[in-house]
Amino acid sequence: TTFRTEDVYVDYRRPSAVSFVRSLEEDLKRRDFTVNSFALDETGEIIDLFHGLEDLEKQVLRAVGVASERFNEDALRIMRGFRFQAILGFELEPETFKAMKTLTPLLEKISVERTFVEFDKLLLAPFWRRGLASMIESQAYDYLPDMAASQDKLNRLFDLETDFTFESSEQAWSALLWALEIENAQPFLKHWKT
Template sequence: MNLTLDAGAEKIIETLEEKGYKAYAVGGCVRDLLLGKIPDDYDVATSAFPEEVIAVFGRENVATTGLKHGTVTVILKGKPFEVTTFRSESGYSDHRRPDSVKFVGSLAEDLKRRDFTVNAVAYNGKEGLIDLYGGLSDLENGVIRAVGDPYERFSEDALRILRAARFSAALGFKVEEKTARAAEELAKDLEKVSEERIFAELTKLLAGKNATETLLKFHGVIFAAIPELGPCYKFLQRSKWHRYDVYEHTARAVGYVKGGAVEKWTMLLHDIGKPDCFSVKDGEGHFYGHNLRSAEIAKAVLKRLKAPKAFSEKVVTLVSVHDKPIRFTSAAVKREMSAIGKDLFSSLLEVKRADNLAQGTPLALSETGNADKL
C-alpha cells in the first residue's frame, strides 16, 4: 500500500533514515490518509533520541516542545512537525499523564501504548503500512476499538473515554462493544481531566456528522462531562409541541443546527434548565422562564469548562432568547438585531429553525418556515 505523505514529513523520515535511524509517520495522519483525507498535521515517531533529532536538523530548526516526553518540533519551511522518540509509558496516577516515560527501540512497543486501533498505525515509503492491531480492518468496517484492554487504556488517560465518543461522532463509526462498555463504566474518571481538554473534545464531538447518535448512545459519558444535562434525560415534556423528552430533543437539535461551535453549544445547552421550570396546567406541560434558567446554567457550565469569554457570552445570549417570539415586521426585526447584533441575530434564526425541527411534531414543523421568512 502506497500513501502520499506531506513533503515535509517525507523529508524528515528520509533524513532520519539516511542517518541510520528508524522513522515513520504515525497516528492520526496515517488514519486520515487511509480514509482519503488530507491530514491537518503530521506526527513522526523515530528511534532517534531528541538530542539526536536536534543534531540532524540543527538547533535553529527545532523547538524543544516536549523533551520530557521525547518530543521535539522540527520546522521545515515554516511548517511544524512533531517528532517523538519511540517510547513506552507506565503509571497513570492522575488518569491524565504517565508517571514515567521510557524510550524504547521498537515501533511495536510505541504503538502498543496508543488509544485506538485506527490510530495505532504507522507508515514510511520503505516498509509501507505498519498495522499491528487491525487498524486498517477497523477503518474499513467503521469501528472504534481500544488497543488491547479498553479498561487499561481508559484508566491511563480518562480523556480517551470522551475521545472514543468524539471519533464515533466525527467518523460515523460504531464503538466496539467492550470499548463502549468500558467507556460508560469509567466515565466518572472524566472528573480527573482538565476542563479545557473536556471542552475541546466536546466541541469536536458536537461538530461531528453523527453527533446526535453519539449524544444519545453515550449519554452517560456526556453527563459525566456535563452533569447538569443529566436531569434532562427521559424528562417527558407532556406538550403537543414536543415529541421527544428534553434530552433527546437536545441531541436532535444539535444535529439539525447549521453553523459553528457557537450554534452547536447553544443547542446542547438551550433547554438545560427545563427540568427546573416544569409545571402542568390543564394536562399540558409548561416550562415558564426556562430560557433564563438555561442561560444561567449554560453560563456556569462554560465558565467551569474554561470556554473563551467571548464565545461563552454569545452562547449564553442565544440560549436566553432562543424561544423569544419575533414578530414579522421590519421594526421588530430591527429591534432584535439592535439588541443582540446582526451576526448573532442570524445565529438566532438558525437556532430557532433547529429547535423547531427537533421538536418533531406537525405543530412545531409548521413553524420552521418562520426563520426563513424573517
C-alpha cells in the same frame, strides 16, 4: 526513528514517565484506538499490529489491547471515543463501549478544559448525533459540568432536523443551553471554562 512508551498513569490523564524506545510495537500498543495504531515503515509498507486497517474498513472503533486499561491510563480517551464516533460515524466495538461506560466516573478527574475541547469537537462533527447518543447511553454526561441527570434534556437535541449540523461552537453551545433549559448561561459556561 525513536518511539515512545509510557510508565503507569497515576492521575488518569498522563503517564508518570515517558521513555524513548526503539520498538515500534511498544509505541503502537500505547495508542488509544486501533485506527490510530498503524504506521508506515521506511519502504512504505503498512505495519498494522492491532488490525486497525480492518477496523477502519469495518468502520469500528476498538481500543488497543484491553479497553479498560486504555481508559484507566487516560480517561479523556472516553470523550475521544465519542468524538471519533461523531467525526467518523463509526460504531463503537462492544467491549470498548462497555469499558467506556464502566469508567465514565473517571471523567471527573480530567480537567474541564480538556473535556471541553473533546465535547466541542463532538458537537461540531458531521455525525454528532451518533457520538452524543453513545455519550448519553454511557451516562458520561453525569460527570460533565452542570449536566448530571440531564439525559431527557440532552435528548431534546435529537429534535433538531435529522441532517442538521452545527456551523460554529457558539451555535452548538446555544443549542445545548436550549436543550438543558438553562436561562442564565454565564454560570454554566463558566463551569465549562468557555
